[in-house]
Amino acid sequence: MFIFNLIILFFYGLLNPALAQDYSNFCPIKVVYPRTGSVIEASSTFLVGQTDIGAKLTCNNEIVRVNKAGFFAHVVPLHYGSNHFLLANSEKSDNVDLTILRKAPPKPIGADELKLEDLKPNQNLGVTAGDIINFSARATPHSTVTVQLGPHSLRLMAIQKNHQAPNVDVAYGKTFRRFDTNDSECYKGSYRVTADDHFFSTHPQFKLISSIGGLSENSKATISTVESLFVARTAKNPTVVRLGPGLARTTPLVDGVKVIIDGWSGDNMRCLYATNHHVWINKSELVMESLTQTTTLPSDLNMRKHNTDIIAPQAVAQTINIIEDSYGEKICLPLTERLPYQIEQKLNPNCLILKVYGVAPDTDWITSEPKTGNESKSNLDHVSWRQSEDNIYEITAYLTGRRQWGYNAYYDGTNLCLGIKERPNISSTGSLNGIKICVDPGHGGNEKGSIGCSGLPESQVNLEIASKVKTCLESMGATVIMTRISQNENPSLSERVRIATDNKADFLISIHNNALPDGRDPWKEHGTSSYWYHPQSIELANYLKNSVKMAGNFLDLGTRYQNLALARGPAMPSVLLEIGFMINPDEFTQLIDPQFQSKIAQAVAEGLKTYLTASEHATTKTDDSTQQSP
Numbered sequence: 001m002f003i004f005n006l007i008i009l010f011f012y013g014l015l016n017p018a019l020a021q022d023y024s025n026f027c028p029i030k031v032v033y034p035r036t037g038s039v040i041e042a043s044s045t046f047l048v049g050q051t052d053i054g055a056k057l058t059c060n061n062e063i064v065r066v067n068k069a070g071f072f073a074h075v076v077p078l079h080y081g082s083n084h085f086l087l088a089n090s091e092k093s094d095n096v097d098l099t100i101l102r103k104a105p106p107k108p109i110g111a112d113e114l115k116l117e118d119l120k121p122n123q124n125l126g127v128t129a130g131d132i133i134n135f136s137a138r139a140t141p142h143s144t145v146t147v148q149l150g151p152h153s154l155r156l157m158a159i160q161k162n163h164q165a166p167n168v169d170v171a172y173g174k175t176f177r178r179f180d181t182n183d184s185e186c187y188k189g190s191y192r193v194t195a196d197d198h199f200f201s202t203h204p205q206f207k208l209i210s211s212i213g214g215l216s217e218n219s220k221a222t223i224s225t226v227e228s229l230f231v232a233r234t235a236k237n238p239t240v241v242r243l244g245p246g247l248a249r250t251t252p253l254v255d256g257v258k259v260i261i262d263g264w265s266g267d268n269m270r271c272l273y274a275t276n277h278h279v280w281i282n283k284s285e286l287v288m289e290s291l292t293q294t295t296t297l298p299s300d301l302n303m304r305k306h307n308t309d310i311i312a313p314q315a316v317a318q319t320i321n322i323i324e325d326s327y328g329e330k331i332c333l334p335l336t337e338r339l340p341y342q343i344e345q346k347l348n349p350n351c352l353i354l355k356v357y358g359v360a361p362d363t364d365w366i367t368s369e370p371k372t373g374n375e376s377k378s379n380l381d382h383v384s385w386r387q388s389e390d391n392i393y394e395i396t397a398y399l400t401g402r403r404q405w406g407y408n409a410y411y412d413g414t415n416l417c418l419g420i421k422e423r424p425n426i427s428s429t430g431s432l433n434g435i436k437i438c439v440d441p442g443h444g445g446n447e448k449g450s451i452g453c454s455g456l457p458e459s460q461v462n463l464e465i466a467s468k469v470k471t472c473l474e475s476m477g478a479t480v481i482m483t484r485i486s487q488n489e490n491p492s493l494s495e496r497v498r499i500a501t502d503n504k505a506d507f508l509i510s511i512h513n514n515a516l517p518d519g520r521d522p523w524k525e526h527g528t529s530s531y532w533y534h535p536q537s538i539e540l541a542n543y544l545k546n547s548v549k550m551a552g553n554f555l556d557l558g559t560r561y562q563n564l565a566l567a568r569g570p571a572m573p574s575v576l577l578e579i580g581f582m583i584n585p586d587e588f589t590q591l592i593d594p595q596f597q598s599k600i601a602q603a604v605a606e607g608l609k610t611y612l613t614a615s616e617h618a619t620t621k622t623d624d625s626t627q628q629s630p
């Protein structure tokens, strides 16, 4: 009887194509994000995955929106601790259990607990007169908290409610507070170092007095006054230069550049470019200038009995020479040692400003050799110099037209050179003949990027689209260099930029697809966006994004400034494109469709072509023409 029923069922299945197809293609519920057991800080997350086409999927009895391809995304709120979710496709008795932990914020300190923790500064500091040291601690509310620093006693104040919230974060340009803190337990205070202060690896001592008792604790960090300056040399090319310890970048330096060190915060050395002009470089990228035996900086500079007669790096600028080369034109400033510099790019007026620190100005000459190359490719109009502040020598390269095609700064011996890339070969017919483009499929190898609703990694989708971009660009006559051509390759970010630079590419286009952090909604936030870092890339970023947006018909998320490695190289306009969202079911369905990919690839190529053929002298509004160009 049982066998007979099975046979009936079998034949019924064969005779009823709908039922037969249903079972042979049955797709069990697959949650690709988040994994069960994940720990998440945000107050919500989204479950992303795939289920049977047409399935009525629920999550804890709530209906989950599933698109026509069977992909879903579902936002779930999270309470602190363990959160359980049951995804069920009741028609197919298919279900999946998921447990997600939401990390609880630090427990507020009760008035009945004696506590003193999170003492800051938590990094060793080297300070000089005039510096402000910020102290903070979490401690028992309604207490008196003081810091003893050498002979000075400093009272810390409990901060006001909602004032200077300590845990503010930012994602996609939106700032948010990670979690609420009990402000009355946060104490802060600042001390200004004077010329009379002498601290030698001094541990600040934090003291607490409350109605239930007292407590004192030494900070693990030390504070030292820098009794003499040090001269160091950059050891890497490029050396990363930042505007604060571990903070935003500014123009990187090449190796061998001499800098004066007048302070530190942990491993970040504070370099004095000129009076009131400081930057920060990690210790690992510097060597002591005066020591030949050792290549690294001593662990505590202040402990060294250093002689005080340092030789500050300095040179005299007597002439500026403009020379043609294979990159375009270069502005050379002969110096007698490698001094630090910064570059700022402006589009209105169209110029590059090179600031060199430690230069004594005595410039009587600006010379340029008669041009031998193609005049129409040159975009340098003229060069001027001035001393903008004490010890800051400023060269401005005024450029023709309204675009810039790239620049690079380097030392040839001790001659500082600013290369200005020539105009690429722009054909009026729209052919990309003679144009070299570096196409970068984002991620690769073990670095998969975001994960799409089916579990397909972004690296794969990026490669598929980027390969099609290559074909389209080549069919228009361009030369294309790929940063990777297979799924198992993962060149580092700096290698990818180097591939574009070494190959003298005219443009770098990095292809990516997007995702969101926890706490956001993939059904609401999605679309096409592009990213630039140097102003020279804004216009191309606009053209590429607009063209892809038109072809793909996703939402327009705009053209944005972002500090991205693939956009940071200054040698050519570089744009990172986020075509769509891997975690938005509808966009993902399209992103994996080969026909859609071809349409997008064609749009990328067309966007570049339209950008190139648009008049270089037309005026278009740019978002920002004064962004500093590291």
Ligand SMILES: [Zn+2]
Binding pocket: 442, 443, 449, 450, 458, 512, 513, 514
């Ligand atoms: Zn990516």
